[in-house]
Amino acid sequence: MSVVDRPPSSSEYEPRFAGGYDLTRPEKRFVGQHLFVAIVALMIGSLMGPLQSFQFSGVDLYPYLDPIIKSYYQGLTLHGVLNALIWTTFFIVGFTAFTTMKGLGRSLSHPRLNQFGFWTMVVGLVMTAIPILTNSATVLYTFYPPLKASWAFYLGLTLVVVGSWIEGWGFFLTLRAWRKDNRGVRSPFIALGGIINAAMWQIATLGVAVEILTMLLPWSLGLIDNTDPELARTYFWFTGHPLVYFWLLPAYVSWYGMLPKQVGGKLFSDSLARLAFWMFLIVSVPVGFHHQFTDPGVPQTWKWIHALLTYSVFFPSMITAFTVIASLEYGARKNGGTGLIGWIRALPWLDPSVAAQLLAAILFMFGGIGGLTNASYSLNLVIHNTAWVPGHFHLTVASAVTLSFMGISYWLVPYLSGRQLWSPKTALVQAWTWFVGMIIFSNAMHVLGLLGAPRRTPLGDATYVPEEWNGHLLRVSIGGGILLVSVIMYGVVMVKTMRTERVAAELVPTVPIAEPIRSAQLTPVWLDTFKPWLIAAALLLLIAYGPQLVDQIWNMNLNAPGPDSTPW
Amino acid sequence: MSSGEDGAPDQLVEHLSMGIDPYEKNWMRASIILLVIFFATVTVAGFSMGIQVVGADAEVDPRIVTDSGPWAEPGVRMIRPGEYEAYVIAQTWAFVPREIVIPVNSEITIHVTSPDLQHGFKVTDTNINMMVVPGQVSTVTYTFDEIGEFPYICHEYCGRGHVTMAGVVKVVSSVGEEGTP
Numbered sequence: 001m002s003v004v005d006r007p008p009s010s011s012e013y014e015p016r017f018a019g020g021y022d023l024t025r026p027e028k029r030f031v032g033q034h035l036f037v038a039i040v041a042l043m044i045g046s047l048m049g050p051l052q053s054f055q056f057s058g059v060d061l062y063p064y065l066d067p068i069i070k071s072y073y074q075g076l077t078l079h080g081v082l083n084a085l086i087w088t089t090f091f092i093v094g095f096t097a098f099t100t101m102k103g104l105g106r107s108l109s110h111p112r113l114n115q116f117g118f119w120t121m122v123v124g125l126v127m128t129a130i131p132i133l134t135n136s137a138t139v140l141y142t143f144y145p146p147l148k149a150s151w152a153f154y155l156g157l158t159l160v161v162v163g164s165w166i167e168g169w170g171f172f173l174t175l176r177a178w179r180k181d182n183r184g185v186r187s188p189f190i191a192l193g194g195i196i197n198a199a200m201w202q203i204a205t206l207g208v209a210v211e212i213l214t215m216l217l218p219w220s221l222g223l224i225d226n227t228d229p230e231l232a233r234t235y236f237w238f239t240g241h242p243l244v245y246f247w248l249l250p251a252y253v254s255w256y257g258m259l260p261k262q263v264g265g266k267l268f269s270d271s272l273a274r275l276a277f278w279m280f281l282i283v284s285v286p287v288g289f290h291h292q293f294t295d296p297g298v299p300q301t302w303k304w305i306h307a308l309l310t311y312s313v314f315f316p317s318m319i320t321a322f323t324v325i326a327s328l329e330y331g332a333r334k335n336g337g338t339g340l341i342g343w344i345r346a347l348p349w350l351d352p353s354v355a356a357q358l359l360a361a362i363l364f365m366f367g368g369i370g371g372l373t374n375a376s377y378s379l380n381l382v383i384h385n386t387a388w389v390p391g392h393f394h395l396t397v398a399s400a401v402t403l404s405f406m407g408i409s410y411w412l413v414p415y416l417s418g419r420q421l422w423s424p425k426t427a428l429v430q431a432w433t434w435f436v437g438m439i440i441f442s443n444a445m446h447v448l449g450l451l452g453a454p455r456r457t458p459l460g461d462a463t464y465v466p467e468e469w470n471g472h473l474l475r476v477s478i479g480g481g482i483l484l485v486s487v488i489m490y491g492v493v494m495v496k497t498m499r500t501e502r503v504a505a506e507l508v509p510t511v512p513i514a515e516p517i518r519s520a521q522l523t524p525v526w527l528d529t530f531k532p533w534l535i536a537a538a539l540l541l542l543i544a545y546g547p548q549l550v551d552q553i554w555n556m557n558l559n560a561p562g563p564d565s566t567p568w
Numbered sequence: 569m570s571s572g573e574d575g576a577p578d579q580l581v582e583h584l585s586m587g588i589d590p591y592e593k594n595w596m597r598a599s600i601i602l603l604v605i606f607f608a609t610v611t612v613a614g615f616s617m618g619i620q621v622v623g624a625d626a627e628v629d630p631r632i633v634t635d636s637g638p639w640a641e642p643g644v645r646m647i648r649p650g651e652y653e654a655y656v657i658a659q660t661w662a663f664v665p666r667e668i669v670i671p672v673n674s675e676i677t678i679h680v681t682s683p684d685l686q687h688g689f690k691v692t693d694t695n696i697n698m699m700v701v702p703g704q705v706s707t708v709t710y711t712f713d714e715i716g717e718f719p720y721i722c723h724e725y726c727g728r729g730h731v732t733m734a735g736v737v738k739v740v741s742s743v744g745e746e747g748t749p
Contacts, residue, residue, distance in 0.1 A: 071728065140725055144686050146702060147727075229686055229701045271586035293621055294688075294697050294703035300623045304614060311606050318599035320593050373604070377614040377621060380699045385688050385723035452692035457731050464719050464734045518587045527586070536590035558701035560630050563684045567660055567727025 011188070012149035023098070023104035028416040030111070033118065034094020035413065037125065038087050039494055040332040042402070046080030046487040048075040053441065053480025056473040058460040072458045073138045073568055080141030081132060085245075086125060089160060091405050092250045093121070093167050098412070099253055100171045103191025109177040110170050117166030124159025127152045138342035138568040140456065142236060145227040151220035154212045161205050167430025168198035185530050186520040189273055190257040190513060196277045197249040199530070200242060201278035203537060204285050207238025213559075226558040230297035234552055236433055238545065245313075247397050249277065251404035255324045255361065258408075262354050264345050265331020268323045274527040276316040276323070282537040283312050287524030293380045302548045303377060309544055310375040317368060317434035325360070329516065353428035355555040356407030359398050359435040363442075367395030370446065385456075388449025391442045399438050403431065406490055411509045413497055418508050422496035426489055433486035441479025469536060613705035622706050623697045630683045632704065644668050652676040658687035658700040658722065661729025668720075669738045670712060677709045688723035691737055699724060712739040 025030070048069075051061050055072060060140060062072055069075050087505050097114060101107060108114050130152060131137035137149035175187065175195050211232050218224045256273045260266055267273060287307035292298050337346025348354050370392040373379050382390065414421050421427060449455070451469060459465055516523075526532060588596075613619060619656075633639045638655045642664045646652050651674065657664040658680055670676055680689045680700045689699040698706035712718070724735035 055701055073725065073728070144724070146685060147725075228703065229706050232702065233699075234715075269586075269588060271593065272588060275586070286603060292699075294706075295629070296622050296701055296706040297624050300621055303621060303623075304611070307610055307614075308607055311610070314603055315596075315599055315607070318602075319592075319596065322595045326589070326592070377610050378617070378619045379610075379613075381619065381621065381695045384697050385690065385699075452690065452719075452721065454688065454690070454721050456725040457723070459731075461731045462734075463723060463732065478739065522587060532643045557627060557703055559627075561704075563660055563727075567685060 005101045008244075017061075021102060023101055023416075024107070024401060027101060027107060027111075028418075030115065030118070030417045031094050031098045032413075034097065034418070035409065036088045037122065038090035038094065038405075039409070039491075040382065041086040041090065041125075043487065043491045045087060046081050046486070048079035049083070050480040051075055052079065052458075053476045053483075055458050055460045057477040060458075060460060068133075070135050073140070074132070074135050076456065077132055077138050077140050081128065082143055082224070083402075084155070085160070086128075087405075088247045089164055089395065090121065090125075092166050092197070092246065093118070094251050095405075095408065095412070096171060096198055096255075097167065098252075098416075099190040099257075100174055100195040102173060102513070103188040103194075104178040105188075106178060108170055111175040113173070114167050115171035117163045117168075118550070119280050120166060121160050121163030124156045124161075124163055127156030127159060129156070131156075137567070142240070143404060144236070145216060145219070145229050145232045146560045147567065148220055148562050151217060154217045154220055158212050158217070159210065163208060165202055168195075170203055171195050172197050174455065179465065186270075186523055188513075189267065189270060189516070189520065191255055192274065192528065193253040193277050194250060194259060196281050197253075198247060199534070200249070200281045200284055200537075201246045203541070204239050204242030207235045207288070210239075211235035211239075222382065224558060226561050228552075228556050228558050229560050230295065231552045231556055233292060233295060234288070234298070234549060237291040238285070239288075239547075240291055241288045241310075242284040244393075244396060245280050247401045249280060251360070251401050252320060253407050254357065254404060255320070256327070257408035257514055258512045258527070259324070259354065259357050260327035260331055262351065262357075262411075262512035263328055263331035264335050264338065265327050265514065265515045266503075267516040268326035268330060270518065270520045271523045271527055272319050272323050273516075274523060276319045278527065278533045279316040279319075280313070281533050283309060283316075285537065286540050287313065288378075288545075289548075290375050290380070293377060294384045297552070298548065305544060307377040309374075309540075321365075328358075330517070343384055350424075350428065352421070353407045353410040354433055355428055356410065356431035356434075357404045359431055360403035360407065361437060363402035363403070363435065366442075367392060367400055370395065383449050385454060386449035386457050387445045387453040387459075389455050391445025391449060394438060394442050394445070396492070399434070399442075403434050404440075406434070407431065409494070411512065413494060414509045415511055417498060418502045418505070419497055419500050420503055420507060420509070422493055422500055427493050430486050430489040430493060433482055433489065434502040437479050437482030437486055439479075440475055441483060444475035444479060448472045448476070463487060584592050590699075615687055619695055620692075620708055620710070622708055622722045625707045626679075626705040627680055627703055628705055630681070633681055634683050644670065644676075646737050650674045654678045656680040656689070656735075658689060660684050660727055661722075661733045663722070663733065663735040664719065665746075666735040666736060668735070669740060672739050672741050673711065673713050675709060675711045677707065679712070680706045685726045686724050687726050687733070691718050691720045693718055697723075712737065715739050715741055 054061060137153035139147040140148045143149060151342035215227055215232055219227055287306050287310040288301050289298060290310045293303050332343040332346040335346045337343030410421055410427050441556055448469060453459060642655045642657045644652055644654045652670050654668050654676060681701045682702045689700050690697045696708050696710050697710060702707055716739055718737040719734045722730060
């Protein structure tokens with residue numbers, strides 16, 4: 001029973017919530033820089049998305065963008081890279097820097113290391129953006145070889161990832177320093193959650209790092225002539241699926257550790273919040289073959305094993321559903337909410353930050369159900385690479401994640417800049433328009449997918465479109481139009497907020513940090529320790545990926561040169 | 569750790585436990601049961617209901633695949649009555665052949681490969697859905713038991729002509745009606 005650090009009854013050992021720690025001006029600026037890049041990327045990328053949706057109804061606005069954007073696919077590449085990779089990564093790293101400092105109640109232990117990481121990411125972003133904007137990397141965000149982009153595109157993406165690794169090391173070192181000063185104290189959840197995510201990211205991105213450094217970069221530089229496209233797909237999806245949990249877990253940090261406070265409640269279970277995060281650390285990565293069910297070159301057995309492992313992600317998701325909803329209910333009932341579901345009305349729906357995150361979570365339930373379909377070894381055949389898939393991930397990354405991040409920014413940007421949110425009403429309308437637009441868009445995309453419409457295709461030009469698709473194609477455009485209005489409103493709220501005068505410190509929003517109902521100090525030590533979980537992650541990875549990956553690398557056939565001329 | 573008078577052991581037990589709410593415990597149990605049901609249904613559906621997911625069948629050299637062998641003359645061949653095979657080349661930006669004609673209730677094994685980029689091969693309203701990857705052969709066997717036209721559409725981005733890349737499986741009442749395969 002040596003794990004009992006200190007008797008829990010003594011008030012001296014109450015967990016120390018660092019809610020009182022105020023970031024210094026340079027620290028706030030540092031976090032703000034991440035958000036600035038993220039939001040600029042989101043704005044540019046999101047202007048492209050609706051153009052794709054309008055094209056579906058035959059309204060092709062791309063010719064008007066010439067010579068800046070030359071094709072639907074260049075626009076789609078921008079949309080995917082900027083929204084799915086840049087907006088998310090910069091926001092997440094910035095937010096994790098914030099939750100690490102705020103949660104632990106101290107500065108980063110190696111601020112220069114983190115600054116170096118940030119600027120590496122920025123240099124990477126610029127290197128990635130130039131070839132995309134000059135139409136020499138119109139390869140979409142999956143960049144499947146032998147589609148060959150400019151070497152700068154691959155190197156740029158590598159630097160973005162490496163920069164995010166370096167920042168992650170800064171977070172680990174900060175946690176280690178904190179632990180040294182706080183022996184026997186449970187690490188605050190918002191800090192631990194963000195850092196678990198950073199650890200998962202370091203494991204997950206090994207796949208794409210190997211893909212780029214050993215195959216795509218040498219190939220684009222002319223050092224090797226050919227690629228092994230199937231091996232590249234296996235590398236890519238090693239990273240590609242955990243990528244979605246990398247996006248999601250920061251939103252979970254907020255849903256578990258902040259949103260309950262915003263609704264006047266507490267975190268229902270600190271233990272289970274941590275358990276869910278640890279489970280995501282171990283089961284996020286060894287599931288990538290469920291993106292390759294329809295791939296030649298991967299045996300059915302491995303696909304099936306990954307299908308089962310993917311389903312195990314269902315378990316922490318179910319814990320999350322219960323714990324987050326129970327935390328919200330706790331707050332709502334304290335605010336006078338009653339009834340079996342009537343308490344939902346007692347949540348502060350008029351707070352744009354709360355509304356955005358609640359709506360994001362509602363959309364995520366449907367995203368999760370669709371995800372179970374995608375992960376099904378057999379059902380996947382119906383929807384793989386159809387319009388269903390973008391329909392699905394617009395409920396997850398573009399709603400659960402993006403709308404939550406927007407909601408977070410509604411208090412975080414004012415906090416960091418020492419201002420108040422400009423026009424909370426506009427922000428509230430923004431959240432609802434995103435919700436409504438996404439329901440229309442996403443539902444139509446799901447239906448189109450079931451009818452057989454391919455993804456990544458300008459369906460407005462397709463000759464094989466039957467009559468019955470037309471109504472759904474129109475709904476895609478309408479949804480896209482509403483989302484365009486919504487994202488512009490978001491940009492306006494952000495810009496206007498930054499243009500207001502700074503206000504007195506007591507008028508600036510405080511950082512919501514939810515206390516757990518049961519003291520975190522009562523949470524078992526094994527739920528606050530990296531080692532066993534990292535070992536479990538490595539073992540599971542070795543079992544689930546080792547044999548097939550070794551086989552594919554061992555039998556590597558670099559024999560695909562790609563077409564003679566640029567295909568886009 | 570068994571002093572047991574002043575409630576200390578209880579406190580310790582609570583200290584070490586996760587303190588899970590009874591309702592949530594039941595929820596977690598139900599989740600695990602649901603999970604096992606999912607495992608079972610996916611396994612049964614995937615392996616004993618005639619659903620075929622593509623596997624690791626054959627590898628080719630995409631640089632020379634169309635020079636000789638079956639891929640030099642892509643198309644549909646009858647192996648014996650009621651059993652057909654098709655070799656399909658997916659390339660920028662067309663399928664060769666663009667049409668597969670077979671009689672109803674016949675079994676067809678379709679092999680697809682690509683000499684250039686990655687493509688997709690999905691036959692609408694069927695369970696045929698495969699990636700087409702240079703260097704690999706995607707193979708599926710399927711029985712068409714309904715007369716009609718089933719378009720096959722490229723569903724992986726392969727450049728500016730991707731949207732035009734489609735063909736059609738024509739299932740006819742008997743061979744010869746619409747051109748002998």
